[in-house]
Amino acid sequence: MTATPGTPGTRPYPQPSAARPRRGAAPPRGALRDALVLLTLPVLAAPVLAAAFAGGGTRRWFGGRAESQRAEAQAAKDAAAAAFYELDTAQRDLRISIETITAVDDSPAARRAVSDFAALGHRIDEVSQRYIQAVDAHDLDRDDLEASMASRARGELTAAKDELVRVRQELERFGDSLGPLLGKAETQLARLAPAVERARQSLLAASNALDAVREKGLRADDLAARLAALSPELTKLNQGAGQHGVQPTVDRAERVQREAGAIRAEAERLPEKAAEIDHRLVSLRTRAQALTTRAGQVDPVLSELRRRFSAACWQDLQQVPDQAAENVRQAELKLRDAQAAREAQRWPDATSLLSTARALLNATDEAVSAAGDRLARLNAVQKDPQAEVERTRFAIRDAQRLAMTGRTTPDPRHARPLDDAVARLERAIGTLEGRHPDYWHFLTETEAVRQAVARVVGQIREERGAGH
Template identity: 80%
Template sequence: MKSHASGHGSGTGGSAVRRFLSLALLPLPLLALAAVTLPAAFSGGGNRRWFGGRGEGQRAEAQAAKDAAAAAFYELDSAQRDLRISIETITAVDDSPPARGAVSGFTDLSARIDEVSHQYIAAVDAHDLDRDDLEASTASRARAELTQARDALNKVKDDLDRFTQGLGPLLDKAETQLARLAPAVERARQSLLAASNALDATRAAGLRADDLAARLAALAPELTRLNQGAGRHGVPETLQRAEHVARDAEAVRAEAERLPERAAETDRRLVSLRTRAQALTTRAEQVEPILSELRRRFTIACWQDLQQVPEQAAATVRQAEAKLAEAQAARDAQRWPDATSLLSTVRALLNSTDEAVSAAGNRLQRLNAVAKDPQDEIDRTRFAIRDAQRLAMADRHTPDPRHARPLDESVRRLELAIATLEGRHPDYWHFLSELEAVRQAVATVVSRIREERGTTA
């Protein structure tokens, strides 16, 4: 037992000496590390702890790589969220091929983001950098994997930034439309309200405005669709619908506000046209005495085309009066478009009658003047011809045949017309008509010359 005990004691002492000598021979850093780990060794073994020196540097580098990868991950995640919002903005208003291409590109990018994100998460989960027993080699491997994950995250982030920049035109267009959406819908609602208020005021004035009420009621389904929102019907369609509703409601409002004045104007026109029809009836009755004088004093060619004026005037006035009665009925029924159309017809009928009745009186007046002294008409025509001839010769030694021929023909026609006055019963109306035609022909030549010379002088 003793020798066993001695042997045991000497063996123990030898081990202690070897351990002391080995410690004495260690390099200083490792000596310090050993000094730290000795208590654990003497306490009976167990998990080995290490701190300080190169191992602590590896842990710090791994932790720095982890922090950098985390920053890259969160930066990429934030950029992806922003990009998703941009894509949703674009798709809300645009279904064009470029917009569909943007959605496809975002889908591909999202798949790559998921891939590098899983790589990063796997690297983080694989290494607990806070463990007391973390090996230097494990820390070095963690740093490498986390650095690789960070680089992958940054590369995808760069690609995402370039993709986002390329969406600029699409996004600007989409944001512009979205910015227009809320104001457009609000304008439509306000226009409908204004139209409804104007319609109420019109009815309060005793005007039914049934057609306007029907047009306003037809916009009710459109308002319902507007209230359902762009999420259901799409931004472009909602914008178009809002503009349509605002435009139609504004038209109803404007017409409703004008309706009292329209009614008053219709009443004024009815009175005015009725008075005019009565006056034309009186004037038409005076055509027959004028025709009698024309028949008595002038040849048949001077008045034959006026023979039917009294009868036609009376018939046209009767037709106008019938239309006036229809217009009055339409006004009483508040059928404003019908009343307006009928009044326009009445005015056209009375205008034509007025011209026919006036033609008889004007004919007699002109024939009396030319029969008394035709020289005024002759002088007017000769002056027109001479003025055109001077223009044709301006800055020229000889006139252009294209201008000279019609002017010479005008002189010939004038002389022939003057010759017709030498008979016993001259056709003064032919004379007047011929001289008017000559002056018109001369005016045509003058216009052509000025056009060719580029001047209106």
Template identity: 80%
Template sequence: MTATPGTSAPQTHPHPPSPVRDALTLMSLPVLAALTVAGAFAGGGTRRWFGGRAESQRAEAQAAKDAAAAAFYELDTAQRDLRISIETISAVDDSPAARRAIADFEALGRRIDEASQTYIQAVDAQDLDRDDLDAATANRARTELTAAKDELVRVKGELDRFTTSLGPLLGSAETQLARLAPAVERARQALLGASNALDAVREKRLSADDLAARLAALAPELTKLNQGAGQHGVAATLERAERVQREAGAIRAEAERLPERAAEIDRRLSSLSTRAQALTTRSGQIEPVLSELRRRFSAACWQDLQQVPQQAAENVRQAERKLTEARAAREAQRWPDATSLLSTVRALLNTTDEAVSAAGDRLTRLNAVQKDPRQEIERTRFALRDAQRLAMTGRSAPDPRHARPLDEAVARLDRAVAALDSGRHPDYWHFLTETEAVRNTVARTVAQIREERGGPTQ
């Protein structure tokens, strides 16, 4: 808002893109000067002074004019300061609350223009320096100027209250602005750190092409950061700076781990190669185990192991092929490929190890139960009795939810024992799987009882 007494209409200022307080203060000085020029010349010696009531009214009108000018200047200054706050908010915040604040500021600006127009018209209505100014005219000028001043003061009060209401929005916006420069600087430093880490890796003759490509992809983001928030907005620039810092930090961390990663891949290549050779030797021992199982036990005890020798040999061959591919990937420094291939090798060898061990474990368990099945039976019955005692603790009769599975487990064990005693060639493996299933049922029931009673499940 800028107005000069003597004009017929107010002049409204366009919103400056980013004013600073000193410049705005200097811009408003001509207004104050214009408002006080007439009074400055009034004290000269060129005007004839008339005594009496006219001169008294002239003095009162001049005092009203000075008070109105001061009120106008205060309102103009406050409006300029508020515009800076509004521009700060609009640069950072696009929330509904911020948009309402901007709209309210524009509406308040229109009210300020109206009050300013009234003031300017009151100033232009009468020339208080006229020699022939009569008392009635001076009195009318005083009344109009006082009314204009009162309106300016009232609108200034509205502006002050609106300014106070902007506190939370302005505080949030200023906080974001305060974060902006440090965030951008951290992003630049993160990019520099990532670049230096890649240089250090290359000095060790390790390639990091994937990391270099990821770093190069951040170049457009750096360009936008350098262009600044004025072009891309504060919120977007903050988000971009944080993302660049995060991604550049990840690149740097991976680059710094690369030498250790290469060493770890070398260790895994050596270890898995040794393990593959050992499994090749162990796989050759499966056939004698199967031969003994066929000779001493019924088919049900070993039929599911028939394919183990062939599958083990195939798994080892496949693991060795993958090891060859992993070595080639390591030499080409294709680190992700080498890591993936070694994981495949490990899975193949684990599967083979489990299958080879299963055949030997089967023979050991069958030998033990054939020699003396009572140990397996007693072990299972003990678990059952222990669970039954727990189910009866503190009760005169067991809970059907607990008694039913335990009774079924007892019957299942009895059937397994009877089957073991009934045949000429007992199915010892079926017996072992049944007793194990009974113990699993017992364990689940015990865990349920303890959980319901609030005790430990183990």
């Protein structure tokens, strides 16, 4: 529509006789919608109230049929103006809905809605132009208005009004079809402002947490660097969804909130972490000293093993004293490096070095304990080998009873490994014969037999459980 009020050669757009709000005064909009960047879509030109009667002066009145037709034409003109105003209002309202959808949704359905709205806009322009032409074609205030001309004006204005009403109904049906898209878009828009505010508050909380730990003498340089890296993200949040889009802005806000929250949590835990590292340093130093003492006791144990048992019972323990001493030495070096990292407040380095020192001391503890445990187990089996035999036979018999429960003959899958376990036990017992029995081989064999039997028991129970 190109005609505007006040343009030479055109007539102001008529309005109903009753006073109506100017078209330019849009109804109140929600805060979320006001924030959107307006799309360029066709909108009706603003109608201007036209005087029902010619301004200034008087007009002669003629009774009869002409005045009756004039009144009917004027009523048709007012009705058409009201329909024109209602269509304009509906189009403006729907335009806001389209803007809301396109601000957050680039799906095919959203693009189709924009295209359909533009097509409706062209249809609105066409019927509005015919309405304006009908108004411009007839001066109902003329003194010499004939009844036939008034009747013709009434017919054209009524037809224009009917067209305006039909198009408004089309527009309303189209608006109803936008319900799902509009609801989704408004939900996303409703998340925008709270998400951005939460991100800003998280950044502020992280900054305050860093200030608090610095007051305690902790630098937290790595956390400060991570917080500084979020500065460009904050700039984009401040630029707003109009520049970066609603969904990308919501996603960015949530990402900033998560990262700032992690920085804050780590900063708040930093004093506790420093105290924990200090405690671990003291604890591991004490443990290293204790293991040095225990490692010195391995040689007497090895001497007794060599004196009383065959070489197969102790050969694998020969390197324990030297390896224990080396492990303790390496652990002490790592502890010194960890102390230096702690003083430099290189927390990840300190934590890693402490973990390495602990692993070295754990290995040393296991090796030193293995020598003493070996001697104790060999003493026990040398004194009473039958106890180990009975323990193993009991495990086999128990598995055999389970295999026969509810059956007249055992399942070969269970019977075969149990039979093998019996034969293996007998062979292990045979190794005890002779002048220098290999007690360690005997112990490892009986333990292996019990493990094989335990696997059969587990298989039987699993199968029966699945059967139930």
